[in-house]
Amino acid sequence: MQRRSFLKSIAASGLAASVAGSTNFMLPRKAHAAKKTDIGEVKSVRVDVLTETSWFDNDQFKKDIMDYGGAMTNQYTIPWVWDNAGGYSALITVTTLEGNERKFMLDTGWNTEWMDYIYQEKSDVANMLKKGEIEFLVLSHWHLDHYWGIESTLKHKDDIKFYVPKTYYPEDMALLKDKAHHKAKDKNTGEMMHICKNDVPFKGELVLCDPDGEDGQGVYKIMPGVAIRMFDVPILLRVRGENVLYFNVKDKGIVTVTGCCHPGILSLFSYARNNFKGYQPYGCYGGLHISLFETWEPKFDDIIKGVKAFKIQKLGCNHCTGWVWAERAAEAGVPVVKGTDTYKSYKRTSTVAKASNVFLTNGDSIVF
C-alpha cells in the first residue's frame, strides 16, 4: 500500500463523514409521532415501469461486488462490467381529485445507452421531458443503477426540478454538476475503467431531502396527496438514505412507491401508520430489497408473514425484490400483482426472469 493511496483512503473516509453531516442515530419517531400529518388525497396513481432491470446478469453483478470487497465497498471504486448495466426508472402519473393528470419520474437508471433506448425507443419519456410534461424527477437514493444514468434525463431537460436525498458524496455531486467522467481501477490489469459520466450539467432546482422534511413535518408534500419521506438509513456500497414516495389514494389508502425500499416495506407502512392522518394500508410498488441476489434466509419468511399481517392489498414488485421471494410470497397468499410478457420485446432481458411473471417488469404498469 503506497503512502499516497493510504492517505487518500483516510481522507475519503473523513470526507464522507463530514459530508454525511450530523450523526444518524435513527431515533426517528419521537419527532413526528405526536402530531399526525395530513398529506391530502389523490384520485388514483399509475406507475409505468420504464425499466427495472438494473443489471441483466445477476451473477456478474454479484461477482463485481465480491471481487472488490463486498457490500461495504464504495460503488465508485468498482470497475463494473459496463455491458451488464441497465437501470431503474419509473414514470408516475397522478390523477388529482379534480381529474387532472400530473406526471413525474422516479430515478434515472444507470447505463446511459440503455436509458436512451428506454426513454427514446420504448417510451415517450424523451418527448415528455422536452415538452415539460414531466414536472420533476425524484431520486430514491444515490446507488449507481438509480442515478448514474442522469445524463439520459438531463440531455432532454437540464433544468428539471430534482428531489434527492441530502446524504450525497462528492462523486455524486460531481456527476450531477461538473461533467464528471468517473473511472475505477481494474485490480487485475491496473487499467482505469469508465464507470459513469454526465456531459450535461444540471441547471435546475435541487431539493435536498432530509428526515425532518418541510417545516419539521417529516415529509415533503410535493402535490396534494403525494409526499416524499427521506429515511436516513445506511445502505450497501457506502450509500446512505432513501427517498420514498407516499400517495394517499381516496377511498383506498396509502400506497408506497420505492426505488429499492431499503428501509423495509413494513417499516414504510409502520411510518405511515404512526404519522399520517387517516392511515389505511393499501398497496406498494417498487424494488422491495428483499432477496436482492436471489438467495434465501429465514428473514424472508418473516417478511412474508409481516406483509400479510399488515394487510397490504396490492403488491407490485420488481428489481431488488427477488423473483424467488415474490414467487414464494404469491404462493403464501400475498396479493402480488403479476406482470406480462411485454419485457420480452426489449432488446435485453434479465437472466433471472421467469415464466411465473411475479414481477412487474419492463413495459408493465400498475394502477392504484
Added chain:
Amino acid sequence: MENAKQAENNFNYLSGLINFVVAFGIVWLLWYIFMNPNTVMKLYTPMYGFALVVVMLAMIVMLSNVFDYYPFKPPASTANPVGTGILLTVAAVVLMLVIHYVFFWNFIGKFGIAYFSPDSIVASGGTGGEPWNARENASTAIIYFFTAFLWVSLFWNLGFGRWPWQKVDRGTLAFSRLFTILFFVAIIYIILFHPHICYLFYPAQDKAGVAPWWEELTQTGSAFFGLGLALCSLFWIVASELLWDGWPWKAMDRNDEGNFVKGIVVFFVTLALGAILLWVFLKIFVLIWNEPFMGGQYTDGPDWRLIHAGEIAGFFILAAFILETYFNKFPNLSNLWARAVVRTAIAVVIGLLWYWFYYSPLATFFLAKVEGFAQPGDTPLVFIMLFLCVILIQRNFFDRWPLKRRA
C-alpha cells in the same frame, strides 16, 4: 485486602494507558489491512471476515483457556514472555487457518455437512448456489459454531476449571477438556444455530433441520436469538471472572478447584442472567425505536434487535477486558461488593463509549463504516472480536508484556 492494595500501588496507569492506545493502533492497522472495504484485503464482506476473526479468537481461547498452553510452556512460567508470545501467536494463526480452510471448508464441508464449504454449496447448485453467497453462508455457519465454542469454553473455565481431570498430566487434561467442550458445543450449535442455516437455502433443508423453533417467542426465524443470548450470557461469565474476581462462584470451590456443582450452577445462572439482560435490552430498544414487528427491517426488525443486544453485550465484554488488562481492574477497593459494583459500572460506561464510537462519524473515519444503525452487511461484533484478539494475545500469550507481568 492487602493484595488489592498492593496491586493498586504497583500498577503504572500511564503505562497501561499507553499500552491501550498502542493496542487500539494495532487493531486499527489490522482493520485497515484486512477489513477496510477501500484498502487491501477487503475481507469484511461481512461474514467471511467475521468468520476468520471469530475462529482466530476461538483459537486464542482454546490455546490459553482450554489447553492451558499445552504443549507450550505457560507464558507466566517462562523467563522470556516475548518469545513465548510470538510462538503462541504463530500457533494460533496457523491453527486458525488450518481449522477454517482445511478442517471446515475442505474436510467437514466436503465429506460431511455441505454448508460448511463454499465449494460444496456451489456444487449443489440451486438458489444461492454461487460463490459469493456460498462463502457468506458457509462463513455464517462457522461463526455460529465458534460462537458456541467461545461460550462453552469461557463458561467451562469459570465453572468446571480442571474438574474432573485435576490429577492427570497436561496433555490429557487439554484433550479431555477440548473434546468434552466440543460435545456440548455441538449440542448448542445443533439446537440454536443449525435450524437457521438449514433455512438459508430455498427450498429449506427441512429434513436436515427443524423450522426455527424460537419463531413464536422472538417473532423471527433468525438465529440472532441464539447469538444474542450467548453473548449476553458471556457478559456475565466475563464480568464475574474479570471484574468480580471469580465471585460468587468461588464460594463453591473445593480445594481451590472447580467441580460439578459449581459448573452446573455457573452455566444455568449465567444463562438466566443472560436471558434477563437480553430482555432488558429489548425493552430499552422498544423505548427508543418503538415495538418491532415480524418482517420489519433495520431497527424495526426483531432479528436485528436480538443481534444488537448481543453487540452491546459484546461492547461490555470488550470493556471488561480493557479494564482488567490495561487499567488493573481499577478500582481495587478493599470491599468485594464495592469493587465489583464500581468495576462493573465502569465497564458498562466504557462499553457505552465504544458503542458511541462505533456509531459515530469517528468509525467512518477509522473503519470506513457508513454511518447509521443496522446497516446490512455490518456488525460491530467483528471490530469487537478483532480488538479482543489483540488484547488476549497480549494478556494471555505475552503475559501482558510490556505491562507488568502477573504476580
